[in-house]
Structure formats: structure tokens, C-alpha cells
Amino acid sequence: MTMTIKDLHDVKPFSKAKFAVVRAAAQAVREDGPRAATLKNVAGRAGITEPAIFRHFDGVDGLFEGLFHVVEGAWRHFAEAFDPAAAPLARLGKALKYRIELLSADLDLAYLALYPRQVFGGYPELRARIDSIWEQDRVLVEACLTEAIASGALRGEVAMESLRALTVGACQSLAIRWVESTGSFDLVKTFDTLWEDFLKLATPASRKRAATKA
Numbered sequence: 001m002t003m004t005i006k007d008l009h010d011v012k013p014f015s016k017a018k019f020a021v022v023r024a025a026a027q028a029v030r031e032d033g034p035r036a037a038t039l040k041n042v043a044g045r046a047g048i049t050e051p052a053i054f055r056h057f058d059g060v061d062g063l064f065e066g067l068f069h070v071v072e073g074a075w076r077h078f079a080e081a082f083d084p085a086a087a088p089l090a091r092l093g094k095a096l097k098y099r100i101e102l103l104s105a106d107l108d109l110a111y112l113a114l115y116p117r118q119v120f121g122g123y124p125e126l127r128a129r130i131d132s133i134w135e136q137d138r139v140l141v142e143a144c145l146t147e148a149i150a151s152g153a154l155r156g157e158v159a160m161e162s163l164r165a166l167t168v169g170a171c172q173s174l175a176i177r178w179v180e181s182t183g184s185f186d187l188v189k190t191f192d193t194l195w196e197d198f199l200k201l202a203t204p205a206s207r208k209r210a211a212t213k214a
Contacts (some may be wrong), residue, residue, distance in 0.1 A: 018056040020046045025063045026106065026108035030179075034119055037063055067112060067119065068126050073111045075133045077102060082140050088147035089154070093195055095140075096171050099189070103175050104187040111178050112151050114172065139167050166198050 014022060024045035028036040031068040039060060043050045055061050081098040083091050112119055120126040145163045148154040154163065174194060178187040 018066075021048070021053055021056055021063070022066050023108065025067060029067070029119055030108050030111040034064075034121060036065075039063075048120060062125075064120060064123060064126070068069070068116075068123075068129075070109065071112050071116050071119075072107060072129070072133065074102065075137065079136060079140060082144070085209075087153070088144045088151065091201070092141065092144035092167060095144075096167065096195070097191060098174060100171065100188055100191040104178070104183075107179065107183050110175060114176055114179060138164070138167075152204060155204050158202060163202070166202065170194055172197070181182075 009157045021042060025037045028038075028041050028045060039050045039053055041064065043053055046053075053059075053063070057066055077101050078095065081095040083094060083111065086094065103113060115131045117127055120130065141164060142160060145154065145160060145167070149156045171191065171194070174191060175187065178185065178190075
């Protein structure tokens with residue numbers, strides 16, 4: 001997985017110069033919080049003058065708009081990873097793994113994607129757009145889980161909220177732990193184990209017996 005912040009602008013990939021500014025802002029936010037994304041701090045990290053930032057962004061607000069477009073691009077890719085032709089559990093597993101692979105390729109991107117409400121706390125309109133994105137994700141995930149229950153691939157007595165917590169919630173928590181550890185473990189490999197364990201816990205006993213006999 002080679003996709004990074006540079007590739008995820010919602011209109012076109014960032015130019016080299018614009019990418020340097022966005023990367024500097026993303027690093028400042030991840031390391032020291034949103035308030036650290038000042039023009040002075042970002043310019044220093046990017047190795048440019050403060051006025052040079054205005055060639056690409058309209059001040060600090062423009063910088064945060066740029067960061068938001070990266071987050072929006074990431075979540076759009078997450079949504080596109082749900083393959084409607086795949087069986088429901090395979091569709092969900094592949095989509096979540098793609099999410100993990102993309103996050104594992106870029107620590108700064110992972111932080112922005114996982115903590116958007118904190119990053120954009122000073123921008124109510126952007127927070128509202130984040131909530132809308134998350135609602136779309138919830139719909140996609142619950143469609144997979146509902147279809148899996150209907151087909152008998154998942155135990156029907158488990159509440160939907162619990163299934164979401166065991167899938168997306170666990171995936172999210174794992175990625176957050178990876179970011180907070182500054183990428184100290186293999187995120188993709190750990191996710192693979194997590195997903196296998198989920199399938200063991202949530203698969204009906206009849207299917208487990210059939211798989212064992214086969």
C-alpha cells in the first residue's frame with residue numbers, strides 16, 4: 001500500500017510544494033495538537049517563509065481545509081473498498097483490511113483520519129461533515145453485518161451494536177493504539193489476527209462443525 005497524504009486530496013494530488021506544507025501541518029497537529037498548526041510553526045517545519053504558505057492556502061483556516069480534504073479523501077477510499085459483489089463477511093473483512101493498510105502506510109494520515117473531531121474542533125462545519133461521513137460508514141458496515149446474519153454466516157443473537165464494536169470498533173481501537181505507539185508494531189498483521197478471532201467468536205457453531213469435518 002503506497003497511498004499517502006500526497007495522493008488523497010479530493011480534487012487532484014498535491015504538488016510537491018503544497019504537499020510539503022500539508023505534511024508539515026499534519027505532523028504539527030499529530031505531535032502537538034491542532035493549536036500547533038500556526039503559520040510560523042508550519043513554515044518552519046516545511047522549510048519555507050510564512051508568506052510562502054499563502055501561495056497554496058488561505059492562512060491557517062486554509063491549512064485546515066487542506067487537512068480536511070485529506071481526511072475526506074481517505075474516508076472516500078474506505079467507502080469504495082466495500083465490494084458489492086463479495087459475500088457480506090468477505091466484503092467487510094476486505095474493506096477493513098484495506099482501511100488498516102492505508103492507515104499503516106502514513107502515520108500522519110492515520111492520525112488525521114482517526115481523530116478528525118479533535119483535529120477540526122474549531123470548525124463546526126467540518127465536524128458536521130465528519131459526522132456525515134461516519135454515518136455513511138455505519139450504513140455500509142451494518143449492511144454487511146445484516147446480510148451476514150440473514151445468510152447464517154453470523155450468529156443472529158448478537159446485537160448489532162455489539163457486532164459493530166467487535167468489527168469497526170476493534171479495528172479503530174487497534175489503529176489508534178498503533179498511532180499512539182508511533183507505529184511500534186505491525187498493524188496489518190495484528191489486524192489479521194483480530195479478524196480471524198472475530199470470525200471464530202461470531203460464526204455459528206453449525207458452520208464451525210461443518211468446517212472442521214471438511
